[in-house]
Amino acid sequence: MLTLCVVLFLLLPASSLGNNCSEHCKACGGPERNQCLQCLPGFTLHDNVCVDIDECGTDLGKCPDNTYCINTHSTYECRSCDRACMGCMGSGPARCKKCAPGYRSSNLKCLDIDECSEEVLPCSDINALCVNTEGSFQCTCAPGFTLKGTVCVRNQTPVGEEPGLFDDLQDDEVEVLKQMFFGVILCALATLAAKGDMMFTSMFIGAVAAMVGYWLSDKSDQLLGSFLRGR
Structure with missing residues (x-):
């Protein structure tokens, strides 16, 4: 049977080898769609009609991982x-x-996953800020710090420029100083109203007590260093 088909194929006129065949036919017995004898690549013959091969539904579709x-x-x-x-x-x-x-x-x-909102913070450095990204996260240094290797280090003051005594005060510390200052003023005014000439003595004692109490807390090291430098 196979031999007979080969012989018939060889005896077909040149016009039947695709010139007058329907779409997708490589060889046919006539121009009609159901007269195909051989299909073009990517198609298979079914009841003399060339049908597209679904490579994805067979082993022909070989796609790499992912x-x-x-x-x-x-x-x-x-x-x-x-x-x-x-x-x-x-x-x-x-x-x-x-x-x-x-x-x-x-x-x-x-x-x-928003790693930055997880219970365990992904950034081990306390001076680093977590920034969530698509599929991951980044740890960036907080303002005033620079990454040195794997650690965020505080930025150094330029050479020849000494930091001021109040340069590193935080907002809450400034607020405390304001309250202390106004307290001293109120105390001085009260003393002035009661005793008159004791105003300056009260202001001096109140101001010294307030400043000593503040600087002896967490700024004593800076005050001592500034004093030794003659600031």
Whole structure:
């Protein structure tokens, strides 16, 4: 039977070898769609009709890891999975076979994990700030600090420029000083109203007590260093 088909194929006129055949036919017995005898690559003969081969549904579609197969006219394409996936069955984070690192399954989708909001902070350096990124996170140094190796180090004062005594005061510390200052003023005014000439003595004692109490807390080292430098 095979020999007879080969002989018949060889005896076909030149016009039947694709010139007057229907679409997708390489050889035919006539111009009609159901008169195909041989199909073009990517098609298979079924009841004398050339039908597109779905390579993705057969072993013909060979796609590498982390890609998925898309059948096209006479061939197929391999397209990349979503970045949230490790292997997939189609496009998008809802077609993942498994979630990639930095993602977790939620409502049948692989969604980004916000590492910065986790209970255990990912940045080990207390002077670093966590910034969430797609699938991961970054640790950046807080303002006033620079990354040296793996540690955030406080920026150094330029050579020849000594830091001022009040340069590193925080907002809450400034507020405390304001309250102390106003307290001294009120005390002085009260003394002036009661005794008159004791105003300056009261102001002096109140101011000295307030300043000594503040600087002996957590600024004593800076005050001593400034004093020794003659500041």
